[in-house]
Amino acid sequence: MKKVALIGNPNVGKSVLFYQLTGNYVIVANYPGTTVEIAQGTAQLGGRPVIVYDSPGMYSLSPITEEEAVARRFLLEEQLDCLVHVTDAKNLPRMLPLTLELLQYGFPVILVLNMMDEAEKAGVRIVQAELSRRLGIPVVQTSLTHGRGLQVLKRAIITVLNQAPTAKRLITPPAEADPETILQRHHEAAQLLHGVYRPGPAAGSSWLERLTLHPVGGLLLMFVVLYAGLYLFVGRFGAGTLVDLLEGVLLGEIVLPAVTEWLAHYLQWAPLRELISGEFGLLTLGFRYAFGIILPIVSSFFFIFAVLEDSGYLPRLAYWADRWLEKLGLNGRAVIPLTLGLGCGTMAVLVTRTLESVRERVLATFLLALAIPCSAQLGLILALLSPQPHYLLVWLGTIALMFISGGMLAAKILPGQRAPFFLELPPLRLPTLNAILQKTFARMRWYLQEVIPVFLLISIFLWLLQQTGLLETVVELLQPYLGMLGLPPALAAVFLFGFFRRDYGTAGLYDLYQTGCLNGAQLLIASVVLTLFLPCLAQLAMMIRERGLFTAVLISFCVAVLAFAAGLVVRIVLGVPAL
Amino acid sequence: MADDILLCDLRVGEVGKIVELSLTDRKNIGKMMRLGIIPGVSVCLLRRRPGFILQIGYTKVAVDRRLAALIRVRRQH
Numbered sequence: 147m148k149k150v151a152l153i154g155n156p157n158v159g160k161s162v163l164f165y166q167l168t169g170n171y172v173i174v175a176n177y178p179g180t181t182v183e184i185a186q187g188t189a190q191l192g193g194r195p196v197i198v199y200d201s202p203g204m205y206s207l208s209p210i211t212e213e214e215a216v217a218r219r220f221l222l223e224e225q226l227d228c229l230v231h232v233t234d235a236k237n238l239p240r241m242l243p244l245t246l247e248l249l250q251y252g253f254p255v256i257l258v259l260n261m262m263d264e265a266e267k268a269g270v271r272i273v274q275a276e277l278s279r280r281l282g283i284p285v286v287q288t289s290l291t292h293g294r295g296l297q298v299l300k301r302a303i304i305t306v307l308n309q310a311p312t313a314k315r316l317i318t319p320p321a322e323a324d325p326e327t328i329l330q331r332h333h334e335a336a337q338l339l340h341g342v343y344r345p346g347p348a349a350g351s352s353w354l355e356r357l358t359l360h361p362v363g364g365l366l367l368m369f370v371v372l373y374a375g376l377y378l379f380v381g382r383f384g385a386g387t388l389v390d391l392l393e394g395v396l397l398g399e400i401v402l403p404a405v406t407e408w409l410a411h412y413l414q415w416a417p418l419r420e421l422i423s424g425e426f427g428l429l430t431l432g433f434r435y436a437f438g439i440i441l442p443i444v445s446s447f448f449f450i451f452a453v454l455e456d457s458g459y460l461p462r463l464a465y466w467a468d469r470w471l472e473k474l475g476l477n478g479r480a481v482i483p484l485t486l487g488l489g490c491g492t493m494a495v496l497v498t499r500t501l502e503s504v505r506e507r508v509l510a511t512f513l514l515a516l517a518i519p520c521s522a523q524l525g526l527i528l529a530l531l532s533p534q535p536h537y538l539l540v541w542l543g544t545i546a547l548m549f550i551s552g553g554m555l556a557a558k559i560l561p562g563q564r565a566p567f568f569l570e571l572p573p574l575r576l577p578t579l580n581a582i583l584q585k586t587f588a589r590m591r592w593y594l595q596e597v598i599p600v601f602l603l604i605s606i607f608l609w610l611l612q613q614t615g616l617l618e619t620v621v622e623l624l625q626p627y628l629g630m631l632g633l634p635p636a637l638a639a640v641f642l643f644g645f646f647r648r649d650y651g652t653a654g655l656y657d658l659y660q661t662g663c664l665n666g667a668q669l670l671i672a673s674v675v676l677t678l679f680l681p682c683l684a685q686l687a688m689m690i691r692e693r694g695l696f697t698a699v700l701i702s703f704c705v706a707v708l709a710f711a712a713g714l715v716v717r718i719v720l721g722v723p724a725l
Numbered sequence: 726m727a728d729d730i731l732l733c734d735l736r737v738g739e740v741g742k743i744v745e746l747s748l749t750d751r752k753n754i755g756k757m758m759r760l761g762i763i764p765g766v767s768v769c770l771l772r773r774r775p776g777f778i779l780q781i782g783y784t785k786v787a788v789d790r791r792l793a794a795l796i797r798v799r800r801q802h
Contacts, residue, residue, distance in 0.1 A: 210752060240761035240784065323759075328758045329758065332761070332763050345783075359771065359772055359778060465776055465787040468775070468776050468789060566789055567787065567789040569786070
């Protein structure tokens with residue numbers, strides 16, 4: 147099969163094109179031996195299937211970032227029949243150097259001038275035919291989010307694919323970018339664009355754009371966005387309304403009672419019945435938690451996150467947070483994994499790859515393990531504690547304190563300096579519902595693939611523990627520690643769940659509180675400890691994969707100690723008696 | 726030249742033409758250059774607080790003080 151790769155700077159619409167060409171059919175392939183994912187899909191072009199790759203954002207074949215190094219390896223090793231270089235038309239002068247570089251090394255390239263609508267609005271004029279003649283390659287103007295130019299682009303790709311394959315490349319681009327070469331390519335690009343590209347009148351900023359960057363207004367807006375997005379949408383709507391509907395009404399009142407009753411009639415062997423619909427049953431625990439509680443919360447978070455991503459707000463958040471994150475040894479860019487961690491910590495640990503130094507990745511991984519509750523936890527804790535707002539505030543204060551002090555301490559202990567902060571702020575755009583839903587579903591699919599098997603395994607594991615009587619032993623082992631925290635023994639199972647999946651542990655907490663086993667203060671202590679406690683099994687596995695066994699175990703140990711200590715302090719301050 | 730100053734010494738709203746990039750930090754200079762921050766280009770300083778924001782053509786870039794101090798500009802009136 148012929149192979150087409152989409153390449154270009156970050157934020158120019160590669161992924162939109164990828165979805166449009168492949169019809170959402172995405173396999174996230176782990177490119178051999180490396181760390182960054184390259185998406186792969188199949189498109190129908192000219193009546194035959196063609197493999198399409200979506201590569202991470204790159205500026206040059208000579209890499210500076212790790213993502214670029216992966217893109218470079220991919221481009222050099224894979225025999226590609228066509229490279230589609232996607233650019234932001236209005237910024238052509240700084241994007242054309244990559245086109246020139248690709249041509250210099252003999253790649254078959256199509257240049258896509260995307261976001262033509264924005265360029266036209268800004269008054270940019272581009273003489274496409276002349277540009278195509280000067281470069282000697284097809285140039286296509288598109289506005290992909292509106293579907294404009296897609297058919298022309300497809301025909302251009304087909305034409306390139308039908309040509310005889312180009313000669314093998316002989317020279318390999320240098321492995322490191324040097325400023326002199328970059329400067330020279332920019333000059334070449336400027337010469338080539340002379341009389342072909344004309345910028346419009348000086349770029350202005352919209353009032354919203356100015357507000358997001360305003361020293362006071364931007365800060366206020368940040369709080370509004372976090373309050374509305376996290377508290378109202380994820381906490382109230384996702385963890386409240388959606389969970390009530392799915393878990394309370396659909397599963398709790400209709401599906402599960404019917405199945406349990408049916409099983410009671412037709413399944414005689416009690417242990418098997420327990421396995422399916424008992425206390426830790428596959429259906430009653432695994433399936434109900436996964437689909438009834440966790441999924442609605444996590445998907446509402448992914449929805450909000452996609453809105454923030456597509457609107458271009460996240461880089462502004464990074465700009466705002468840079469000053470503060472500096473104190474934690476981090477860089478503004480860490481906002482992206484840390485915010486994503488409020489959705490799913492496991493996914494966030496994966497995303498720490500976008501940070502520059504190993505030190506920053508370790509610091510971010512530590513903070514994600516310690517003080518960033520995932521959306522399932524956050525949603526449930528908000529729902530559990532909001533009837534007593536003072537407890538909610540204590541919880542929030544404790545977690546924030548742990549985040550700041552833990553982060554500052556870790557930054558002091560780990561040697562090194564933070565990488566300088568440097569980030570492009572893309573224009574604010576009104577996101578399209580379609581793109582947001584696609585992103586949300588793609589992340590949900592990832593989450594389901596990663597999460598459902600773990601949930602079911604945990605159910606089986608706990609069932610085994612229960613059947614063999616080991617559960618009681620483990621509970622007894624945990625009891626003295628729980629007693630020191632002033633918590634009843636019934637919580638041991640919850641903490642056990644918490645070790646396997648912390649969101650899952652919170653769901654158990656929710657159950658216990660519903661049955662009246664905990665009073666308000668105990669609920670608060672348990673919430674604090676569970677939030678800070680060891681990351682879930684899936685996150686631990688990801689930490690080991692990304693940071694190595696030693697670092698992952700060390701982080702987990704520190705986190706466990708800190709979580710217990712924080713719980714103890716909260717108990718003493720609140721005056722709750724030890725049990 | 727008397728008018729040559731560091732980018733971080735521009736006032737908000739002022740425009741400067743880049744005359745020199747300090748090559749003491751080649752890696753980060755390389756990154757900035759790829760976004761079009763190259764000698765001969767005009768930049769406008771949009772914000773100084775909480776961090777520096779530059780406008781180059783249609784591109785806005787946020788940088789911290791350390792990086793802003795690597796760029797030498799000539800103030801344009």
